[in-house]
Amino acid sequence: MGTSPKSSRDPLEFRKPESSSVPEPEPPPREDAEQLYEELRELILAPEQQALKELHHRVDDPASRTEDVGSVVAEAIQLRRKQGGDQALSAALTPTIETALRESVRSDPHTLADALFPVMGPAIRRSILETLRSFLESFNQVLDQSLSVKGLKWRLEALRTGRTFTEVALLHSLVFRVEQVFLIHKKTGLPLGHAVAPAVAMQDPGLVSGMLSAIQDFVRDSFHTPQEQGINRMNVGDLDVWIEQGPYAILACVIRGIAPRDLRDRMAEVLENVHRDYPEQLDAYDGDSSPFARVNSQLARCLEHRYREEAQPRGFGFAYAAGVLLILVLAGWFGWRAVQYARWERLVSAFREQPGYVITSFGRENGKFLLRGMRDPLAADPAQIIGASGVNPASGEFHWGGYYALDDSIMQQRAAALLAPPLGAKLQVKDGVLHVSGSASANWVRETQSKALLLPGIRAVQFAPELEPDRLAFAQAKATVEGAVIRFPLASAALSSSELASIRILAENMQSLVIAARVLHRDVAFQVVGHTDSTGAETSNLNLSQRRADRVAWDLGRNGIPEKLLHAQGVGITQPLRNEATEADREFNRSATFQVMVTDH
Amino acid sequence: MLQKKICMLGSFAVGKTSLVRRFVESIYSDVYQTTVGVKIDKKNVQVNGAELSLVLWDIYGEDDYQKMRWTYLRGASGYLLVADGTRKTTLEKAFQLEQRVREEVGAIPFVFVINKCDLLPDWEVDPALESQIAAKNWNVLRSSAKTGEGVEEAFALLARKMLG
Numbered sequence A: 001m002g003t004s005p006k007s008s009r010d011p012l013e014f015r016k017p018e019s020s021s022v023p024e025p026e027p028p029p030r031e032d033a034e035q036l037y038e039e040l041r042e043l044i045l046a047p048e049q050q051a052l053k054e055l056h057h058r059v060d061d062p063a064s065r066t067e068d069v070g071s072v073v074a075e076a077i078q079l080r081r082k083q084g085g086d087q088a089l090s091a092a093l094t095p096t097i098e099t100a101l102r103e104s105v106r107s108d109p110h111t112l113a114d115a116l117f118p119v120m121g122p123a124i125r126r127s128i129l130e131t132l133r134s135f136l137e138s139f140n141q142v143l144d145q146s147l148s149v150k151g152l153k154w155r156l157e158a159l160r161t162g163r164t165f166t167e168v169a170l171l172h173s174l175v176f177r178v179e180q181v182f183l184i185h186k187k188t189g190l191p192l193g194h195a196v197a198p199a200v201a202m203q204d205p206g207l208v209s210g211m212l213s214a215i216q217d218f219v220r221d222s223f224h225t226p227q228e229q230g231i232n233r234m235n236v237g238d239l240d241v242w243i244e245q246g247p248y249a250i251l252a253c254v255i256r257g258i259a260p261r262d263l264r265d266r267m268a269e270v271l272e273n274v275h276r277d278y279p280e281q282l283d284a285y286d287g288d289s290s291p292f293a294r295v296n297s298q299l300a301r302c303l304e305h306r307y308r309e310e311a312q313p314r315g316f317g318f319a320y321a322a323g324v325l326l327i328l329v330l331a332g333w334f335g336w337r338a339v340q341y342a343r344w345e346r347l348v349s350a351f352r353e354q355p356g357y358v359i360t361s362f363g364r365e366n367g368k369f370l371l372r373g374m375r376d377p378l379a380a381d382p383a384q385i386i387g388a389s390g391v392n393p394a395s396g397e398f399h400w401g402g403y404y405a406l407d408d409s410i411m412q413q414r415a416a417a418l419l420a421p422p423l424g425a426k427l428q429v430k431d432g433v434l435h436v437s438g439s440a441s442a443n444w445v446r447e448t449q450s451k452a453l454l455l456p457g458i459r460a461v462q463f464a465p466e467l468e469p470d471r472l473a474f475a476q477a478k479a480t481v482e483g484a485v486i487r488f489p490l491a492s493a494a495l496s497s498s499e500l501a502s503i504r505i506l507a508e509n510m511q512s513l514v515i516a517a518r519v520l521h522r523d524v525a526f527q528v529v530g531h532t533d534s535t536g537a538e539t540s541n542l543n544l545s546q547r548r549a550d551r552v553a554w555d556l557g558r559n560g561i562p563e564k565l566l567h568a569q570g571v572g573i574t575q576p577l578r579n580e581a582t583e584a585d586r587e588f589n590r591s592a593t594f595q596v597m598v599t600d601h
Numbered sequence B: 001m002l003q004k005k006i007c008m009l010g011s012f013a014v015g016k017t018s019l020v021r022r023f024v025e026s027i028y029s030d031v032y033q034t035t036v037g038v039k040i041d042k043k044n045v046q047v048n049g050a051e052l053s054l055v056l057w058d059i060y061g062e063d064d065y066q067k068m069r070w071t072y073l074r075g076a077s078g079y080l081l082v083a084d085g086t087r088k089t090t091l092e093k094a095f096q097l098e099q100r101v102r103e104e105v106g107a108i109p110f111v112f113v114i115n116k117c118d119l120l121p122d123w124e125v126d127p128a129l130e131s132q133i134a135a136k137n138w139n140v141l142r143s144s145a146k147t148g149e150g151v152e153e154a155f156a157l158l159a160r161k162m163l164g
Helices: A004-020 A030-060 A062-082 A086-107 A109-146 A148-161 A165-171 A205-223 A262-277 A279-283 A295-303 A308-353 A382-389 A408-419 A442-454 A469-483 A497-519 A538-558 A583-589 B016-021 B031-035 B088-105 B117-122 B127-136 B151-163
Strands: A176-185 A191-196 A233-236 A239-245 A249-257 A357-365 A368-375 A396-402 A425-430 A433-438 A460-463 A485-487 A522-530 A566-570 A591-600 B002-010 B038-047 B050-059 B078-084 B110-115 B140-142
Touching: A030 A062, A062 A086, A086 A109, A176 A205, A176 A262, A176 A295, A191 A205, A191 A295, A205 A239, A205 A249, A205 B038, A205 B050, A239 A262, A249 A262, A249 A295, A262 A279, A262 A295, A308 A357, A308 A368, A308 A382, A382 A396, A408 A425, A408 A433, A408 A442, A433 A442, A442 A460, A442 A469, A469 A497, A469 A522, A469 A591, A485 A497, A485 A583, A497 A522, A497 A538, A497 A591, A522 A538, A538 A566, A538 A591, B002 B016, B002 B088, B002 B151, B016 B038, B016 B050, B016 B078, B016 B110, B038 B151, B050 B151, B078 B088, B078 B151, B088 B110, B088 B127, B110 B151, B140 B151
Parallel strands: A368 A396, A433 A460, A522 A566, B002 B050, B002 B078, B078 B110, B110 B140
Antiparallel strands: A176 A191, A176 A249, A233 A239, A239 A249, A357 A368, A425 A433, A485 A591, A522 A591, B038 B050
């Protein structure tokens, strides 16, 4: 630096006279010259120096430098892409972009979420749809497998043909087998891998892969579907081709029969694994299959050794047996319950029909039958009714309240208890009317007539004709009259005073009988019959007996019995009261007896 | 094992299918071409002692190439551009096809095959056209599906170009 001003000055000094010879006549002193030189330099070099300074400033100052680069950065990137430096540019930018994305998410996840929203929606929808479709498909299959109509048909066929069920099931569409698996490079349609089930006639994987790709392209092209979508399934008869789409490769399974839906999951899993294991190789694939040498073992997982014909008949058989057992158990249980219930129902109606019972409620509570009602104390023993119905008393509970039943049979019992009928009498209640029949004393009848109406529910008492009090009184009076015997001394028609007293009573009875007969619209007449013992002559006896009858009739007439009602007749010994074995018998036969003759009006 | 997807391109009836029929293994009938628009065949060739498996996409070529399914070209490592020497228009179409391929998938290796050299007297390739072809600096081969001439060479050349 020290020499440069000098060396640069010299030529200037040398040239100076030429350039400044006209304006300045004489050279200035040395110091002035220095100053002048500086001025001159400034005059000449100032613009360049200024430009240089600005340049320095632009280069040194980060702000202005940023400004410069900023104005051309987009064009620079475009230019770089045009020059074919895409990959290097991407590689350079990737870490920054990744960091930027991470930073963006950390500071405010919403920004990125909002930006991705239009993309995520369809992706999620597609995923959900796919899941739903898988679910439905497997659901259908479960239905297929468990609905036993087909299974029963096969079982019948097995029975008919004598084959095992497994055999029959195998013969039908149960078998499925993944015969071939292709891993196909999406862009070139070339096979990356190929797995074949044993003993399967296979075609050249290159050709098949190509054609599969071509068909995919064809469909996409023809129907304008997006690039990332494609055929998922092709079906011809019992041959199915299932295809899973990945970003770089597709996986195709050739399936004979009906495969379960979970094979699809398996395929997706295998395809994902392939993409995970060979990301760069897939991207950069150029026909060299050597990096994918081991991919076939991954594909073999899709060959599905889980054959359906092995699993299903077993599962089906078990399910079938279990189903039948379940049905039997259920049927048994329901049957038993039905029987129980029917018995209880019968018991309830038995109680309902039983006099002296009222059922107020019947139902089940806590697994037990519960019967509530009312019972007349005179009704039949409930235990007896329960026992007859076959119901287990322990399976239910009974609650009885007390009441007075108005059922005829119950009222009949109650009447019997109250009225204590004599053995010959019969009580019967019908529609609230107490019917009394048979034989009984007039007293009892009288009592019954007044007491029976005190019984609740008894609205009337109906005596049988023979027990009507009037008739009864008549009969009784008649019997009294006809039971009377008047005694006479031996061979005489005279009466002792006691006999005369008896005749007075008899006359009263006869009067009563006449009255009783009149109530019944009857007329009575009395036959007075005279008797003798067997001693003496017959004619005299007949005579004596006539006298005796006349004597009594006369006395009865004296006691108020109209003469026209009395017929005296001696019968001698023809109608003895007793066979004469002793003196007492003979004494007894020396008498007069009475018969009542009744005529209706 | 190395495998490559290659395409057969060319106008209708230039003999693409006939060209390869005797030399490839095929499981698909020609019907595919008119239905799906492509027929896939395979040809194994030896290149420098290594075996290369060529999967041929024989794309149905209509006279109006616009209707060709260009998606079939995706992922191809090379192609045979086939023209019929007896029909000048097919050569012109081939020029257009080549240009279109470059637009669609970029500059990938190809071999220009002018077919039907067994009918050489009938060829419509005039000197002007010949010089036009020469100016393009392409790999050009004459072939005959009938005699088999040039077919193996065409595949071998394409294979070498793809690997080189």
